[in-house]
Amino acid sequence: MSSDRTRSAILAAAERLYADRGFGDVTLRDIVAEANVNLAAVNYHFGSKDELIAELFVTRSLATNRERLNALKLAEEQGGGRAPIDAILHALVGPTLRGCLGPDREGSTAARFMIRASIESVPPIRRIKNREVDHLRKFIAAMRRSLPGRDDAELYWGLHFALAMSHHTIREKERLMKLSEGQCDLNDVDAIVDRVVSVSVMALTAGQTPARKASVRPAPPHGRLTRQDL
Amino acid sequence: MSSDRTRSAILAAAERLYADRGFGDVTLRDIVAEANVNLAAVNYHFGSKDELIAELFVTRSLATNRERLNALKLAEEQGGGRAPIDAILHALVGPTLRGCLGPDREGSTAARFMIRASIESVPPIRRIKNREVDHLRKFIAAMRRSLPGRDDAELYWGLHFALAMSHHTIREKERLMKLSEGQCDLNDVDAIVDRVVSVSVMALTAGQTPARKASVRPAPPHGRLTRQDL
DNA sequence: TTGCAATTCAAACAGTTGTATGAAACTATC
DNA sequence: GATAGTTTCATACAACTGTTTGAATTGCAA
Structure with missing residues (x-):
C-alpha cells in the first residue's frame, strides 16, 4: 500500500522535527512539508x-x-526469583539512560525525541x-x-530517587555539562548508570546493619559498580 | 498611583491561573478577565x-x-568558613522543597506556580x-x-543528584502519592529535606574511608538527620 | 481651571493554528 | 475495462492568539 509510505513518512518527519525543535513550535504544516505529504494526510491517518x-x-x-521488563525478568531468573537490588535498579534506569544518552545516540532521532518528551510534557504525553x-x-x-525487611515507603522512595536521578540527568544534560565545564563525562553512559544505581542502592539500604545488608544483597553481579568500588 | 493596582492585579491573576491550569492553556484574555482589567493593560505594563x-x-x-544563599552563609559562618556538607545541601534544597511542598502550602499560589514552572518549562522561564x-x-x-579531598566531578554529580531528587519530588509529587498509595508522606517536608540531603551526602562521601569521612564531616549540626539516624 | 502626562478602553489587526470538505487520483478486484 | 474503496490533494474554515491603535478617561501639577 502507498498509504503506509505516507503514514511512516509523517511519523519520521514528526519525530525528527519534534526532536530538533520541541513540541512547542512545530506545526502540522512543518511536519507535512518535511514529509512531502499533504496537510490533510495527518488527520486522515492519525485522526x-x-x-x-x-x-x-x-x-x-x-x-x-x-527492555526494562526483560532485564528484570532475567535478573530474577538468575537470582532464583529474588534479584539483587542493584540488578533491579539497573533494569529500571539502564534502558532509559542508554536510550537517551551516549555519544552514538547523539544523532539518534528517537533518543532526542524522548529527551524532548521528558523536558516539555505536552498533554497527550x-x-x-x-x-x-x-x-x-x-x-x-x-x-x-529483594529487600524483604524494608518498609514499603522506603522502597517507594528508593525507586522515586532512582527515577529522579536518571530523568534529571537526561533532562539537564546540557546544564550539567555547562556547570561542570566538561568535567562530568556525559558520554560514558555505563558509568552514569552505575553511579545512579549505586546511589539508589545506598538510599535503599541505608540504616541496615552491615551484616543484614550483606545477607540481603549478597554480591554485586555482572561486575556492576557498587559503593565499595567508587 | 492607580497603575500599580492594575499591575499587581495582573500579576496576581496570572500567577493564580498559571498555577491552576498551567501555561499551556491560559491566554491573556483569561488573565485580564480574572484581573478585571483591559486586555491592552498587559502589553502596556509588561510589554x-x-x-x-x-x-x-x-x-x-x-x-x-x-533564602538559599542566606542559609549557606550562615552555615559557613558557623563552621568557621567551612560548612559541613549536609548543611550546604540543606541550604541548597531546603528552600525549594519547603517552598513547593507541605500541607500549609497547598493553597499557596506562589508554590503551585513554581511547581508549574518546574513541570512545564516554557521559553521565557x-x-x-x-x-x-x-x-x-x-x-x-x-x-x-567542605570536602577538599574530592574530585570536582564528584561534587558536580552530588549537587546534580541533590537537585534531581528535590526537583523530581516536586514535579512528580502526585505520581509518587498515587504509586505509593499514600505510604510516602509528602506533607512532612522536613523529613523529605532530610532524606534528600542524607542520600546526597552518601553519594558525595561514598568511597571515602570512615576515618576520613569523620574528619571531613565532623558532626551533624542543627540536629539534622544523617545516615546513621535513618 | 487649565494643561499635560499617564493610564484605560473598545476595537481591530495580522497571523497562525488544527481541522473539515469535496473533488480528484489512484489501486485492486471482478 | 468498469467499479468500488482507498488515499491524496488544494482549499477553505473557524477559532484563537498576542499585539497594536487611537481615542477616551483619569490624575496631578501649575
Whole structure:
C-alpha cells in the first residue's frame, strides 16, 4: 500500500522535527512539508495532531518498558526469583539512560525525541505517562522480594530517587555539562548508570546493619559498580 | 498611583491561573478577565506576555535564591568558613522543597506556580533558568571547601543528584502519592529535606574511608538527620 | 481651571493554528 | 475495462492568539 509510505513518512518527519525543535513550535504544516505529504494526510491517518504525538511516544516508551521488563525478568531468573537490588535498579534506569544518552545516540532521532518528551510534557504525553504506574509496581514488587525487611515507603522512595536521578540527568544534560565545564563525562553512559544505581542502592539500604545488608544483597553481579568500588 | 493596582492585579491573576491550569492553556484574555482589567493593560505594563511570565518567575526564584544563599552563609559562618556538607545541601534544597511542598502550602499560589514552572518549562522561564549556573557555582565552591579531598566531578554529580531528587519530588509529587498509595508522606517536608540531603551526602562521601569521612564531616549540626539516624 | 502626562478602553489587526470538505487520483478486484 | 474503496490533494474554515491603535478617561501639577 502507498498509504503506509505516507503514514511512516509523517511519523519520521514528526519525530525528527519534534526532536530538533520541541513540541512547542512545530506545526502540522512543518511536519507535512518535511514529509512531502499533504496537510490533510495527518488527520486522515492519525485522526488528530495529539494522536500523532501519542503514537510516537507510545511506540518509543513501549520499547523501553519491554527492555526494562526483560532485564528484570532475567535478573530474577538468575537470582532464583529474588534479584539483587542493584540488578533491579539497573533494569529500571539502564534502558532509559542508554536510550537517551551516549555519544552514538547523539544523532539518534528517537533518543532526542524522548529527551524532548521528558523536558516539555505536552498533554497527550502526560496522559500516557500517568498510566505508567502499573509498570512501576512490578519493580516495587521485585524490590520487595529483594529487600524483604524494608518498609514499603522506603522502597517507594528508593525507586522515586532512582527515577529522579536518571530523568534529571537526561533532562539537564546540557546544564550539567555547562556547570561542570566538561568535567562530568556525559558520554560514558555505563558509568552514569552505575553511579545512579549505586546511589539508589545506598538510599535503599541505608540504616541496615552491615551484616543484614550483606545477607540481603549478597554480591554485586555482572561486575556492576557498587559503593565499595567508587 | 492607580497603575500599580492594575499591575499587581495582573500579576496576581496570572500567577493564580498559571498555577491552576498551567501555561499551556491560559491566554491573556483569561488573565485580564480574572484581573478585571483591559486586555491592552498587559502589553502596556509588561510589554509582552513572555515578559509577564518572566517577571513572575524571576520574583519567585530570586526569593528562593536569596533564602538559599542566606542559609549557606550562615552555615559557613558557623563552621568557621567551612560548612559541613549536609548543611550546604540543606541550604541548597531546603528552600525549594519547603517552598513547593507541605500541607500549609497547598493553597499557596506562589508554590503551585513554581511547581508549574518546574513541570512545564516554557521559553521565557527556560531562559532564566539557564542563567542559574552562576548561583550553583557558589554551592560548588562551598562543597569544595567542605570536602577538599574530592574530585570536582564528584561534587558536580552530588549537587546534580541533590537537585534531581528535590526537583523530581516536586514535579512528580502526585505520581509518587498515587504509586505509593499514600505510604510516602509528602506533607512532612522536613523529613523529605532530610532524606534528600542524607542520600546526597552518601553519594558525595561514598568511597571515602570512615576515618576520613569523620574528619571531613565532623558532626551533624542543627540536629539534622544523617545516615546513621535513618 | 487649565494643561499635560499617564493610564484605560473598545476595537481591530495580522497571523497562525488544527481541522473539515469535496473533488480528484489512484489501486485492486471482478 | 468498469467499479468500488482507498488515499491524496488544494482549499477553505473557524477559532484563537498576542499585539497594536487611537481615542477616551483619569490624575496631578501649575
